[in-house]
Amino acid sequence: MKNESGFTWKLGMFVVIGLALFxxxxxxxxxxxxxxxxxxxxxxKFKTVxxxxxxxxxxxxxxxxxxxxxxxxxxxxxxxxxxVIKKDVQRFIKSDAAASIGSDGLMGDKVLTLIPGTFxxxxxxxxxxxxxxxxxxxxxxxxxVKTTVDNAGIISAQLAxxxxxxxxxxxALSKLVTDEQFSSxxxxxxxxxxxxxxxFAKFTTKMNDGKxALSKLVSDxxxxxxxxxxxxxxxxxTKGLSxxxxxxxxxxxxKGYFKKKKKAEAKKQAEIKKQAESKxxxxxxxxxxxxxTTKGE
Amino acid sequence: MVxxxxxxxxxxxxxxxxxxxxxxxxxxxxxxxxxxxxxCYTIGYKSLPLVGITGFIMGxxxxxxxxxxxxxxxxxxxxxGMVALSLIREIAPVITALICAGKISSGIGAELGSMKxxxxxxxxxxxxxxxxKYLVVTRILATTLMVPLLVIFADGIGILGGYIGINIHSDVxxxxxxxxxxxxxxxxxxxxxxxxxFFFGFFIGMIGxxxxxxxxxxxxxxxxxxxxxxxxxxxxxxxxxxxxxxITDLFM
Amino acid sequence: xxxxxxxxxxxxxxxxxxxxxxxxxxxxxxxxNNDVLKGVELTVKKGENLxxxxxxxxxxxxxxxxxxxxxxxxxGEIKVFDTDITTLDNNALNAVRLRxxxxxxxxxxxxSMTVRQNLEFPLKRHSKELNPTEVEEAIIEALDSVxxxxxxxxxxxxxxxxxxxxxxxxxxxxxxxxxxxxxxPTTGLDTITSREISELILAIQKKNKTTSIIITHDMACAxxxxxxxxxxxxxxxxxxxxxxxxxxxxxxxxxxxxx
Numbered sequence: 001m002k003n004e005s006g007f008t009w010k011l012g013m014f015v016v017i018g019l020a021l022f023x024x025x026x027x028x029x030x031x032x033x034x035x036x037x038x039x040x041x042x043x044x045k046f047k048t049v050x051x052x053x054x055x056x057x058x059x060x061x062x063x064x065x066x067x068x069x070x071x072x073x074x075x076x077x078x079x080x081x082x083x084v085i086k087k088d089v090q091r092f093i094k095s096d097a098a099a100s101i102g103s104d105g106l107m108g109d110k111v112l113t114l115i116p117g118t119f120x121x122x123x124x125x126x127x128x129x130x131x132x133x134x135x136x137x138x139x140x141x142x143x144x145v146k147t148t149v150d151n152a153g154i155i156s157a158q159l160a161x162x163x164x165x166x167x168x169x170x171x172a173l174s175k176l177v178t179d180e181q182f183s184s185x186x187x188x189x190x191x192x193x194x195x196x197x198x199x200f201a202k203f204t205t206k207m208n209d210g211k212x213a214l215s216k217l218v219s220d221x222x223x224x225x226x227x228x229x230x231x232x233x234x235x236x237x238t239k240g241l242s243x244x245x246x247x248x249x250x251x252x253x254x255k256g257y258f259k260k261k262k263k264a265e266a267k268k269q270a271e272i273k274k275q276a277e278s279k280x281x282x283x284x285x286x287x288x289x290x291x292x293t294t295k296g297e
Numbered sequence: 298m299v300x301x302x303x304x305x306x307x308x309x310x311x312x313x314x315x316x317x318x319x320x321x322x323x324x325x326x327x328x329x330x331x332x333x334x335x336x337c338y339t340i341g342y343k344s345l346p347l348v349g350i351t352g353f354i355m356g357x358x359x360x361x362x363x364x365x366x367x368x369x370x371x372x373x374x375x376x377x378g379m380v381a382l383s384l385i386r387e388i389a390p391v392i393t394a395l396i397c398a399g400k401i402s403s404g405i406g407a408e409l410g411s412m413k414x415x416x417x418x419x420x421x422x423x424x425x426x427x428x429x430k431y432l433v434v435t436r437i438l439a440t441t442l443m444v445p446l447l448v449i450f451a452d453g454i455g456i457l458g459g460y461i462g463i464n465i466h467s468d469v470x471x472x473x474x475x476x477x478x479x480x481x482x483x484x485x486x487x488x489x490x491x492x493x494x495f496f497f498g499f500f501i502g503m504i505g506x507x508x509x510x511x512x513x514x515x516x517x518x519x520x521x522x523x524x525x526x527x528x529x530x531x532x533x534x535x536x537x538x539x540x541x542x543x544i545t546d547l548f549m
Numbered sequence: 550x551x552x553x554x555x556x557x558x559x560x561x562x563x564x565x566x567x568x569x570x571x572x573x574x575x576x577x578x579x580x581x582n583n584d585v586l587k588g589v590e591l592t593v594k595k596g597e598n599l600x601x602x603x604x605x606x607x608x609x610x611x612x613x614x615x616x617x618x619x620x621x622x623x624x625g626e627i628k629v630f631d632t633d634i635t636t637l638d639n640n641a642l643n644a645v646r647l648r649x650x651x652x653x654x655x656x657x658x659x660x661s662m663t664v665r666q667n668l669e670f671p672l673k674r675h676s677k678e679l680n681p682t683e684v685e686e687a688i689i690e691a692l693d694s695v696x697x698x699x700x701x702x703x704x705x706x707x708x709x710x711x712x713x714x715x716x717x718x719x720x721x722x723x724x725x726x727x728x729x730x731x732x733x734p735t736t737g738l739d740t741i742t743s744r745e746i747s748e749l750i751l752a753i754q755k756k757n758k759t760t761s762i763i764i765t766h767d768m769a770c771a772x773x774x775x776x777x778x779x780x781x782x783x784x785x786x787x788x789x790x791x792x793x794x795x796x797x798x799x800x801x802x803x804x805x806x807x808x
Contacts, residue, residue, distance in 0.1 A: 011338040014345060018446035021453050022491070029482045055483070327674075412660070420657035423617045424671040424724065425643035 038087040039066065040126040044099040046079045047134065052101050052110045058083050060114040065089045068112055083112065093130075094121040100133035167264070167271055178268050315507050319437055322430050333435040340401050340436070340502075341443035345450060347400060348393050352451030355388055356380060356458025364466060373467070377474050378481025380459040385482065386490050389451040391538055394497035397444050398530035402505035405436055406526030409509025410519040418510070433510060437502035444498030445491060485545070493541035497534055504530045567594045569728060569760045570616065575625035577611055585611045587784035588625070593728075598754055598761045600775030602806055607781045609764040610654075613730045616762075617646055629728070647675060650726030650759075654733045656717030658705035665701050668692070668720050675724060691719040694756070695749060711742035715749065722753065729753070731763040735770045747773040768807060780806065 046052075049071060058066040066085035074080045081099070094117030104111045115133065124130060166174050175182045360380050367373050409432060412418050421428040460474050469477075508526040512518040570593040578584040585608040593599050603609045614620040615627060618634055627634050634645055659667050668688045672679065679687070692698040695715040705713060714734060721729060734750060735743035747770040754761055754774075763774055771778060772792050780788040780795070780803055788795055788803045796807045 007338045007342070008334065010342050011334065014342045015337075015446060018449045022449050025479075025482070025487065026484075028479045029484060029487065408661075415655055415660075416653040416657040417659055419614075419619050420651070420653055420659075422619060423646055423649065423651040424675075424720075425646040426671060426674055 039084045040087055040090055041069065042083045042085060042093075042099075042124060043127065043129045044081050044083070044132045045074070045129070046081060046099075046101065046132050047077055049079050049081060050101055050110065052081065052112060056110050056112060057104075058085060058112045058114060060085075060089055060093065061116065063089075065114075081112070091123045092116065093124045094118055095124050095128065096121050096131070097124065098131040098133050167267070168275070178264060180268075311511065312507055315510070316503060318429060319434060319503065322427070323434050323438065325430075327430075329431050329435050332431060333438055336435050336439035337443055340397075340439045341446055344397060344400055344443075344447055347396060348447045348451050349454050351392060351396055352389060352454040353458040355392055355451070356384060356455030356460075357462040358458075359383060359388065359455075360459040360462030361465070364462075374477070375481075376463055377459065377469070377477040380462075381456050381478040382481055382486060384455040384459070385452050386486050387538075389455050390448050390490050390494050390497065391534065393448045393451045394444060394494065394501065394534045395531055397440070397447065397497070397501050398534060399527055401440055401444075402501045402526045402530040403523040405440075405502065405505030406508040406512075407519055407523035409433075409506060410512035410522035413510060413512045414514055414516060414519055429510075433506040436506055437499060440502030440505075441495055441498040444501060445494040448491070448494045448497075485548075489541060489545040489548075493537060496537050496541070500533050500537065501530050504533065568592050569595050569630060570762070571626075571628045572612075572616075573626040573628075575612070575615060575627065576623045577608070577615060577620060578623060585784055586615070586622075589781070589784070589786055591779065591786060593760055593762060595760055596754075596758055598751075598763060598774050598776045600771045600778045601762060601764045601781055602766060602771060602778055603764075603781035604766070608784050609781055610732055612781070613651075613732060613762055613764055616730060617649055617651060618642060647724060648727045650721035650724065650729040652714070652717050652721050652729065652731045652734060654736060656705075656713040658708075658713055658716055658720070660705055662705075663701075664692075664697075664703050664705070664708075664716055667705070667716065668723050671720065672723050687723055691723040692716075694722060694753065695719045711738050711746065714738070714746055718749065718753070722757070725757070726759065728760045728762070731761060731765075733764055733766075735765060735767045740769070743767060743770060744773070746770075750774050766806075 052068060052071060054068055054071055056068045057064045058068065066083055068081060069084045070080075070082040072080045072082070083099075085093070093114060096117035098115045098117070100113050100115060102111050102113050103109075114130075167178060168174075360376060363379055364373065364376060367376055367379065409418070412432070418428045418432070421431060456475075456478055459478075460469070460471065463469050463474065505526045508522040508529070512522040570591070572589055572591040575586050575589040575591075576584070577586040589608075589612060591599075591612075601609050601612065611620055615622045616629060616634075618637075622635055625635075629645055630648065632641075632645065634642060637645065658664075659670065662670065665688060668691060669684055672684055672687060676684075676687075688701070689698060692701060695718050697712060697715050697719070700708065700712060700716065705716070708716065731750065734746050738746065750761065750763065750770075751774050753759065761774075763770070765771055775792055778788075778790060778792055778795055779786050782802070788798060788800065790798075795803055798804055
């Protein structure tokens with residue numbers, strides 16, 4: 001055939017490239033699985049391997065250095081895991097190195113991480129058994145999260161109870177905020193104070209006009225001047241105080257308190273009404289709902 | 298109904314005999330090596346451009362189509378691995394086999410069918426040349442060996458297409474891309490997929506040859522042979538693929 | 550060998566030696582109610598040109614295909630060179646087939662090969678001892694004998710119908726068969742080409758001393774090439790004789806062929 005050589009080399013090229021592609025892929029994939037090149041083995045025992053599988057990567061200092069070769073159940077509490085590791089990292093893994101199981105991302109494969117040992121210790125030998133660290137299980141993480149959530153529930157329940165007591169209780173603090181009698185007695189106190197100040201005014205007039213030792217003491221010019229400057233000082237003092245008060249009202253920490261004070265006044269009316277309606281209930285509804293949400297956690 | 302069933306069983310019996318004859322004759326000398334090489338050339342090399350283009354487009358399109366979904370999970374870095382895996386395990390073998398069914402199976406069906414109709418096969422027979430050996434064995438062998446090679450090419454070119462697909466939206470260099478691809482591959486991904494392509498190739502050749510070789514007399518039957526070869530080969534590719542996946546699953 | 554010896558042997562076993570093909574009670578049917586051959590009896594003598602006439606569908610082609618077992622006979626005996634080919638295994642059958650040449654209706658040239666490859670295809674497989682120059686010589690010789698030596702590197706699709714027939718004949722001749730079976734050698738050709746082919750058949754028969762069975766319904770061809778004619782009707786041979794004998798046959802139906 002004349003055109004034979006024409007197509008033979010093309011066919012040859014086709015076949016050779018195809019096979020080369022296949023062989024190269026197989027070689028590289030094999031290289032990753034440590035099936036080619038020199039390796040050594042290590043063993044380690046775990047209580048649980050949390051889903052580790054044969055073929056998972058073994059990492060040392062964050063580098064993939066080998067794979068899990070075999071997972072075998074020794075007895076009901078121990079799993080023997082055999083690792084195949086590249087020969088050239090053997091000298092870095094000391095005899096007190098330990099293995100732990102981690103996870104490659106949230107959804108990723110499990111990986112077995114080797115924790116390097118002490119520098120001074122001799123390196124591991126082939127088929128050595130190394131120690132293992134308990135893996136951080138997702139369940140552990142979840143249970144600690146649960147404790148936190150439970151605590152938050154308790155805190156919020158207590159907070160609710162506290163604010164309820166604040167509104168309805170008989171303590172000094174709550175009386176200050178809520179009791180009407182208390183405020184009216186406060187008012188009468190103020191009235192009394194007014195009366196006494198009136199009395200005091202009369203007394204001072206007498207004092208000014210009178211010629212007694214005391215009055216003299218008071219109306220004496222020199223004395224008066226001294227007293228005057230004292231009063232001026234006092235005035236500026238009170239002015240400062242009122243400024244402080246003003247500032248305190250705008251302060252964010254105490255702002256709430258002042259607001260609450262206003263609100264509590266209004267709320268108290270409603271609360272009393274409500275309480276009359278749901279008197280048979282021992283626990284107020286606010287607390288109830290808080291408890292419900294905590295139970296849900 | 299009975300006649301219909303009987304004709305189905307008759308066909309099945311004929312196919313079985315035809316296949317059995319292949320295995321009987323493939324090992325018996327004389328070997329038609331020259332014709333085998335010529336068939337490898339027409340089946341393998343000549344199909345490469347078609348398979349290459351489809352492979353490239355498959356890789357590119359698969360990458361572009363998978364990217365939004367993976368991006369939603371923030372897992373775009375899995376794209377090379379995912380594309381390579383789907384190409385090698387499933388898409389490249391099946392699509393390549395289907396294309397070969399369309400190109401090769403029908404080609405063989407039409408070629409042998411017309412040889413049958415114009416008595417060329419009879420002419421070989423009477424000149425004491427075994428037409429089965431010369432025509433059928435060489436072609437089935439060639440498809441069995443060439444289709445896997447074509448699939449490997451489709452894999453390679455498809456993965457390259459994936460590289461270009463990724464670089465449309467982001468920037469990954471070639472070395473990093475291939476290391477990601479290789480990292481996601483395993484023998485269990487490559488070997489079953491490669492083994493099943495030999496079956497694809499065998500059946501593509503076998504069905505084409507059977508339909509052509511058993512074509513009735515008359516020009517119309519040539520077209521029929523080519524057509525039914527494509528239909529039967531495509532169907533059987535899917536059936537083999539399903540079986541292969543099931544069997545692979547057993548060993549996973 | 551001494552010529553006298555051959556003569557004596559031929560004389561002694563005259564009838565037996567000279568019969569190359571003998572068909573006895575040959576039956577063939579394709580499915581139910583489709584009997585094509587219903588007990589054909591036929592003998593062909595050495596060096597004879599036998600023409601089989603018959604209408605389309607009378608089973609002429611099936612008859613000669615049975616001779617090389619392209620079609621398996623249902624019943625009956627087919628003796629070629631004194632061996633019953635119906636019971637032979639593949640290897641022995643192929644040995645017999647090599648001694649028989651078959652020219653198909655449309656020449657059946659291999660489309661994918663050049664004329665040269667068409668000719669060397671059977672030769673290379675059966676005469677492995679030949680070196681390339683001998684193969685080349687044999688090809689040229691066969692093409693020369695059909696007068697188409699210059700078509701050697703053409704593809705079959707470039708050839709006309711008559712040329713294809715001739716190349717087909719050359720491919721048959723290259724294995725030097727003792728019997729040549731012609732399946733409608735002149736069908737689809739114009740009168741002049743038909744005549745050329747018929748003359749070629751005759752020339753080859755004279756030159757190679759081959760035995761031939763020629764299936765045709767072309768009376769010109771039959772007249773030119775046939776030493777003896779048989780007529781096939783509904784699976785049976787109904788008339789036999791030379792062209793002139795049959796032309797004057799008393800049977801109206803037989804005579805209708807000659808008009």
